[in-house]
Amino acid sequence: MSGLLATLGTTLTERWVSLLALPGILYLAVAATARMLGHAHALDPLVLVETITAHAENPRVATVGGQVTIVAAVLAGSAALGLLARALGGLIEGLWLAADWQRWPPPLPRLIHPWVATRRHRWATRRRTLEAADRSPEGGNRDGAGAVGSYRAAYDQMARVSAEEPERPTWCGDRINAVARRLRRDHDLDVAVVWPHLWLILPSEVATPITTARQDVARAVGLAAWAVLYLPLAVWWWPSALITVVLGVLSWWKTRRAIDTYATLIEATIRLHTGELAHRLGIKHTGLLTPQVGEDLTRRLQASLPPAPTTPPTVNATNPRTR
Numbered sequence: 001m002s003g004l005l006a007t008l009g010t011t012l013t014e015r016w017v018s019l020l021a022l023p024g025i026l027y028l029a030v031a032a033t034a035r036m037l038g039h040a041h042a043l044d045p046l047v048l049v050e051t052i053t054a055h056a057e058n059p060r061v062a063t064v065g066g067q068v069t070i071v072a073a074v075l076a077g078s079a080a081l082g083l084l085a086r087a088l089g090g091l092i093e094g095l096w097l098a099a100d101w102q103r104w105p106p107p108l109p110r111l112i113h114p115w116v117a118t119r120r121h122r123w124a125t126r127r128r129t130l131e132a133a134d135r136s137p138e139g140g141n142r143d144g145a146g147a148v149g150s151y152r153a154a155y156d157q158m159a160r161v162s163a164e165e166p167e168r169p170t171w172c173g174d175r176i177n178a179v180a181r182r183l184r185r186d187h188d189l190d191v192a193v194v195w196p197h198l199w200l201i202l203p204s205e206v207a208t209p210i211t212t213a214r215q216d217v218a219r220a221v222g223l224a225a226w227a228v229l230y231l232p233l234a235v236w237w238w239p240s241a242l243i244t245v246v247l248g249v250l251s252w253w254k255t256r257r258a259i260d261t262y263a264t265l266i267e268a269t270i271r272l273h274t275g276e277l278a279h280r281l282g283i284k285h286t287g288l289l290t291p292q293v294g295e296d297l298t299r300r301l302q303a304s305l306p307p308a309p310t311t312p313p314t315v316n317a318t319n320p321r322t323r
Contacts, residue, residue: 023085023226024078030230034237042238081229089218089225096221096255098173112169119166119174126158127165172259179267189294191270193301198270198277206269213262220258223251 033048041047060066102109133154162171163178180191199207227247233240271289278285278293281300285293 021075021078021082024081025074027081027226027229028074028077030237030240030243031233034233034240038236039238085222085225085229088228089222092224092228093218093221096170096172097176098168098170099177101169101173116166116169119161119169123158123161123166126154126161130154130158172255175256175259175263179263179270182267183270183294186291187271187274187289187294188291188298189270189274189289190298190302191266193298194274194277194294195266195270197301198273201277201280202269202273206273210262210265210269213258213265216258217255217262220251220254223247223254227251 036051037044037048055061058066061070101112104112130151133151136150160171162174164174164181166174167177168174183189183191202210224247227244230240230247231244234244274289274294274297275285278297281297283293283296283300
């Protein structure tokens, strides 16, 4: 037990340092640099060294108590910043996936709708180009490198907008939504209903890559959170704006890749392992997953409707809100 606790403590410490402490300490270092240099000496290392030396020679800093206080403040501040970045990352992830954008507070849905319509128009145009490549003599048979290359290029152009017809304002949101739409179309399967049950029976060698991919998504989105946190420092130190741009672009690129990998793994797992879930639930199934099996699974796993109220609801005539 002591060995297990020691291992657990080491693991938690490593995760705390990597996820919270190190990014927060780096942020505090940049913030201190911004405060000491300002715009006038933004890239002057001599001013930075002189300022740090002057602070280090302060008698209050040279004492053990002063040093302990500084270390404790840095660790506490870095951890608080790490927690703030994680919370902000969750908010940014929700915005990027935009699963419920039509229920966002007004006037956001009205402002976003024209952009979604534009994405649909672009997707439809590229979808027609893909159909033309498929009907062409070279693309129709799809034999040879030229035919495959032409069809694949047209498909990639369409997928850059969305894998399926856009329903959300972001590529990442539509990429995740494409999994549900494909499985509903191909197998009459409701992913939101089936996936939680399937996840519970997946072997570790299947679940581990999915968990890793999900963590990659969170880390990629976390870069955007740090980009937002670095932006206010540009008020005192203009290089912080460059840090924001670099982190923002890197987050956008890594998030798209991570979302694509995560969605691909989810879809492949459902197609390959849903049959096992059907067997466990007593649904007879052999061979490939069929729409009938998907429909049966969805119906079997859907929550039933709540019972009707035993007594009719009472209406308080004196309260205008209940009329």
